[in-house]
Amino acid sequence: MGFCNTNQNIEKAILQSQQNTASIIAQSTANTQKILDMMCNQETQRLRTELAEARVIAQNNQQTIDIINRLQPTPTPSWIVNSPYQSIYPPTTTTASNG
Numbered sequence: 001m002g003f004c005n006t007n008q009n010i011e012k013a014i015l016q017s018q019q020n021t022a023s024i025i026a027q028s029t030a031n032t033q034k035i036l037d038m039m040c041n042q043e044t045q046r047l048r049t050e051l052a053e054a055r056v057i058a059q060n061n062q063q064t065i066d067i068i069n070r071l072q073p074t075p076t077p078s079w080i081v082n083s084p085y086q087s088i089y090p091p092t093t094t095t096a097s098n099g
Helices: 002-071
Strands: none
Touching: none
């Protein structure tokens, strides 16, 4: 009977040790996951902030362009016409004849 109790006690100790090890590993994995989640959340927030800043800059640039275009309008023709230099007849040549 003494030997059986000793074996049972050893088995219980081994089982308890394995359970403790599994618990430590699970807790370590959970802690690592929490850290990774926090890092991902920080990176996501940083990217969202950068995107919002870029959108504000783009909107400000577009507003500036609109204001400049309204304050300094460039003339636009009512209709498109050919260049008067294309309608010269007879066309002049740039080569000189030696003869």
